[in-house]
Amino acid sequence: MMLEHEYTLLGGVSRLNIGRYLALISAGVSATVVFILLSSVDLAQRFGIAASLPPSVLSFVGAGTVFSALSWLLNRHAWRWKFINDFLQIPDLSGSWTCRGLTIETKSNPQLEWEGEITVVQSWDKIRVRLRTKTSASNSRSAALIKDGADGWRLFYSYHNEPKIGQTELHAHRGFSEILFNAALTGGDGEYFNGHGRYTFGTMKLERVVSDDN
Structure with a gap:
């Protein structure tokens, strides 16, 4: 599919x-x-x-x-x-990225550090952003790329997250993320906001995984 x-x-x-x-x-x-x-x-x-x-x-x-x-x-x-x-003038974001995230502490949620891997599947006119962690996985539903003349490229995307089997304390939810990639496309810093099932927000730091073929 x-x-x-x-x-x-x-x-x-x-x-x-x-x-x-x-x-x-x-x-x-x-x-x-x-x-x-x-x-x-x-x-x-x-x-x-x-x-x-x-x-x-x-x-x-x-x-x-x-x-x-x-x-x-x-x-x-x-x-x-x-x-x-x-x-x-299209950034090639395809490939794998390590992701280190931090959920910001609120009255209803404690601060939480987490790690995951982001896989970007991209062509000239289509894209898919998939994030996998130990407890859940998400897929993008819509996205936009905006050229930032001062800092690099900004990726905005909405996503749907599904917890893995056995994660009874987690709920499926939807969210939105914004990532600023550096001009060399080797790393990025982002923010995310969750709702419709899990009301959390936080930050992400990405680093491109360089394969042996490159």
Whole structure:
């Protein structure tokens, strides 16, 4: 089951404009390929070689097909390529992050330190933020990324949390989190607010987990 959802991007290049650019590029690529194919057939016939171009081939290299292929490539891979990412202005938050949290003490809740792991699944147009701790797990439901020219990138997201089996004192709840990532995207500081089942709030400190492949 796919749990990724769309996210809003503020401060980067408009996705509407990117769609227009892709449409123009697709039309140009399609026209060029069709011209080359037709020229090849014409050249072959001049040399007495029987050659034809089935309509299915022209359909395969049509602008619609090229647009779909370019859109898939951009959404899954190309948006991470440095020269494209520099243009799109989208931070790549995908991967694993260690999380050290602190629940702020209130009259109804004691101060509590906790640890967890955040996994971010991200593409050009979708994202999923999953937090797992020893007692519960949560998944984002909506998100927005905002470019902060002074400090880095801010991620805002709402989430739904479910306690693990056996955690009878905990209740499922919904909440909201704001995380400020540094410009290098190696760490971040955040805050969270819970409600609808667990009325707590606190702070988080994130550090990116660097894999051996990097």
